[in-house]
Amino acid sequence: MRVGLSSVLCALAMSLFLRAGPVVADSLADDRGGQDGYLAELISAARAQQLSRDPVWLALLHYKPGWWHHFVSEVDGPDFFLAAQGKTDPQAELEATLAGFFSNRTEPLTGLTAQCRFRARFHWLQQRLGFDKTRLKIADCPEYAAVQQEINAGGLSVIFPNSDPNNPAAMMGHTLLRMDRRDQTERTRMLAHSVNYAALVGEINGLVYAWKGVTGGFQGRFSVVPYYLKLRDYQKIKNRDLWEYRLRLDQAQVDFILMHIYELQPSWFDYYFFSENCSYHVLSLLDVITPEQRLTGQVKPWVAPVDTLRLLDERGMIGEVSYYPAPQTVLKQKLAALDAVEIELVQTIVADGLAAGRARLESHAAPRQAAMLDLAYDYHRYLRMTEGSGLDPAVSAEERQLLLARSRLGISTPPDTPPARPPRPERGHDTSRLSLGGGRVEDQSFLHLGWRAAYHDFLDPTAGFTLHNRIEVFKLGFRYEQQAEAMEFDELQLLDITSLTPRDVFFKDISWHLRAGWLNRLQQDGGREKVFSLSGGGGLAWAFEWPQQTILYGFADIAVNFADIYMKGRLDQWGGSAGLLMQINPVWKLHLSGSELHDSRDRLPVERRITLEQGFRLGRDLALRLSVSRISWLVHESSPGRASDEAVLSLHFYH
Numbered sequence: 001m002r003v004g005l006s007s008v009l010c011a012l013a014m015s016l017f018l019r020a021g022p023v024v025a026d027s028l029a030d031d032r033g034g035q036d037g038y039l040a041e042l043i044s045a046a047r048a049q050q051l052s053r054d055p056v057w058l059a060l061l062h063y064k065p066g067w068w069h070h071f072v073s074e075v076d077g078p079d080f081f082l083a084a085q086g087k088t089d090p091q092a093e094l095e096a097t098l099a100g101f102f103s104n105r106t107e108p109l110t111g112l113t114a115q116c117r118f119r120a121r122f123h124w125l126q127q128r129l130g131f132d133k134t135r136l137k138i139a140d141c142p143e144y145a146a147v148q149q150e151i152n153a154g155g156l157s158v159i160f161p162n163s164d165p166n167n168p169a170a171m172m173g174h175t176l177l178r179m180d181r182r183d184q185t186e187r188t189r190m191l192a193h194s195v196n197y198a199a200l201v202g203e204i205n206g207l208v209y210a211w212k213g214v215t216g217g218f219q220g221r222f223s224v225v226p227y228y229l230k231l232r233d234y235q236k237i238k239n240r241d242l243w244e245y246r247l248r249l250d251q252a253q254v255d256f257i258l259m260h261i262y263e264l265q266p267s268w269f270d271y272y273f274f275s276e277n278c279s280y281h282v283l284s285l286l287d288v289i290t291p292e293q294r295l296t297g298q299v300k301p302w303v304a305p306v307d308t309l310r311l312l313d314e315r316g317m318i319g320e321v322s323y324y325p326a327p328q329t330v331l332k333q334k335l336a337a338l339d340a341v342e343i344e345l346v347q348t349i350v351a352d353g354l355a356a357g358r359a360r361l362e363s364h365a366a367p368r369q370a371a372m373l374d375l376a377y378d379y380h381r382y383l384r385m386t387e388g389s390g391l392d393p394a395v396s397a398e399e400r401q402l403l404l405a406r407s408r409l410g411i412s413t414p415p416d417t418p419p420a421r422p423p424r425p426e427r428g429h430d431t432s433r434l435s436l437g438g439g440r441v442e443d444q445s446f447l448h449l450g451w452r453a454a455y456h457d458f459l460d461p462t463a464g465f466t467l468h469n470r471i472e473v474f475k476l477g478f479r480y481e482q483q484a485e486a487m488e489f490d491e492l493q494l495l496d497i498t499s500l501t502p503r504d505v506f507f508k509d510i511s512w513h514l515r516a517g518w519l520n521r522l523q524q525d526g527g528r529e530k531v532f533s534l535s536g537g538g539g540l541a542w543a544f545e546w547p548q549q550t551i552l553y554g555f556a557d558i559a560v561n562f563a564d565i566y567m568k569g570r571l572d573q574w575g576g577s578a579g580l581l582m583q584i585n586p587v588w589k590l591h592l593s594g595s596e597l598h599d600s601r602d603r604l605p606v607e608r609r610i611t612l613e614q615g616f617r618l619g620r621d622l623a624l625r626l627s628v629s630r631i632s633w634l635v636h637e638s639s640p641g642r643a644s645d646e647a648v649l650s651l652h653f654y655h
Helices: 005-016 038-048 055-060 090-100 119-129 142-151 206-215 227-236 251-264 278-286 305-314 327-336 340-352 354-362 366-389 397-408
Strands: 153-161 176-181 193-200 218-226 242-247 269-271 318-324 433-441 444-456 469-481 486-499 511-522 528-544 549-562 570-585 588-599 606-619 622-634 643-654
Touching: 038 090, 038 119, 055 090, 055 119, 090 119, 119 251, 142 251, 153 251, 153 305, 176 278, 193 227, 193 269, 193 278, 218 227, 218 251, 242 305, 251 278, 278 305, 305 318, 327 366, 340 354, 340 366, 354 366, 354 397, 366 397, 444 643, 469 511, 511 549, 528 570, 549 588
Parallel strands: none
Antiparallel strands: 153 176, 153 242, 176 193, 193 218, 218 269, 242 318, 433 444, 433 643, 444 469, 469 486, 486 511, 511 528, 528 549, 549 570, 570 588, 588 606, 606 622, 622 643
């Protein structure tokens, strides 16, 4: 009887809620097939070839060097191991696996025998040991055959939806795999299946979410779903461009990866936002076909999706690359092709219906009517997609009216000119950064040393990133005061995010920023004090394309500061900030910003700061930066108080 894919996946999905204990090799060797000595022969041959130390075996079991053991598997679900000590003993797990192949015993999670449950292990060991089919009965495994037939994989693509600061789990982007069908075309690519690795989160508050994400408190699992369902999720996120990278793999490699995905899916890993995340485990799947260079061993302790893409590019594994702009990007381009009167008319049609704007619409030339109706229809579809309907193929009544009016014009719709393809994300600067520089504050000189783990700020080279997002994680800085001949701690920013989402007549998004970390903050008396500061705010941003690419923004801000110098150890502040961000040319960027913060109890002076920063790209991974700033303390309006000026020139090395 033919087994359907849905029934197989349902059976595998049971592993999301159940656990099974390990099965000891001895219990699997009780069957008569293992008692004729053939199992002992296979184990002897495996030991002679040292298969338990073979890079493919280590990759299949996700073994890495451990602190207390020679090897520890990164897989944390006990159902993945057949030996009691299989998580830390490659040899014991290999021998238990061979013993399991002689058993008809089924596992409680999947109802499958070891041969059918661990398809990649069986395939590889069969190749290396040449199983004698007269002495070891080979199972048919109809469940896997049904999955293989349904997916029909002929290739693999890495999918990269770009960074989303509004989603903590994807603030630096996301990566997943698509199993490309053998008969796939551009039009049918959405019918392929995607392989996604993600944390099982559930309903949880933000602080617990962050803590568990950093400490590995979530289970991470692989799921296999139709690609169009994942695409719907990302298209609902209206400002995320999508990149598709076809990998250079042969059919045997694709088949082997599918086998490995199949055997991994019922189990789980501890999920870590910054290390064992989606991008890391895309590489862990590819490790089984690149065992000698073990891709997961070549990444940083923290793994950003764009770094994964860069590694694959450097290894020559990326073939064809496709770019799909975000729905909002496409609509903004169409919006830019209309004048102010036409835009206002489109707004009326979308808000009040075609009848409300028909008379005014018909006063325009037919080509302009067509452009307005096309945009009105596209915007209707966009709203339905982003407000919960998803990729609904049905046409609403309002959309039907727009299509009928459009068809009566008798003008063919010219093909849409796609938005200009930006530089590929993996071709941008590396995400870690080392900074060396010097500066002067008042009459004292200093040297500066800084380092950032990830990811990108406003003045880093834009190519491969976006102008309007800043996401920095773990930024550390020191100063060497030349006059005092002493090294001083300057800052430790745990997180610094600014999401600028420019507004226009259609899109009314809110921009925001958040910063948390320690600062060696300059005080009014000229001294510096170590302060832990948590600050943030919300506001608005607007984009302009003339005379240069420019973003203007403003925020309402609050800040909470903790230090011994404050009354009761705490200072609460409120105020505002604004800025102008400009890409003057491909190598020169400018950021002018200002802020004013008031003590909520009116006991300390108002802090006012203005900063002008300029960044100059010298190469893909080299940049020069000049910053000048003034901070002043206002006792009250009639007394400007004290001010301090600072200038810093630094070189940034990206690695």
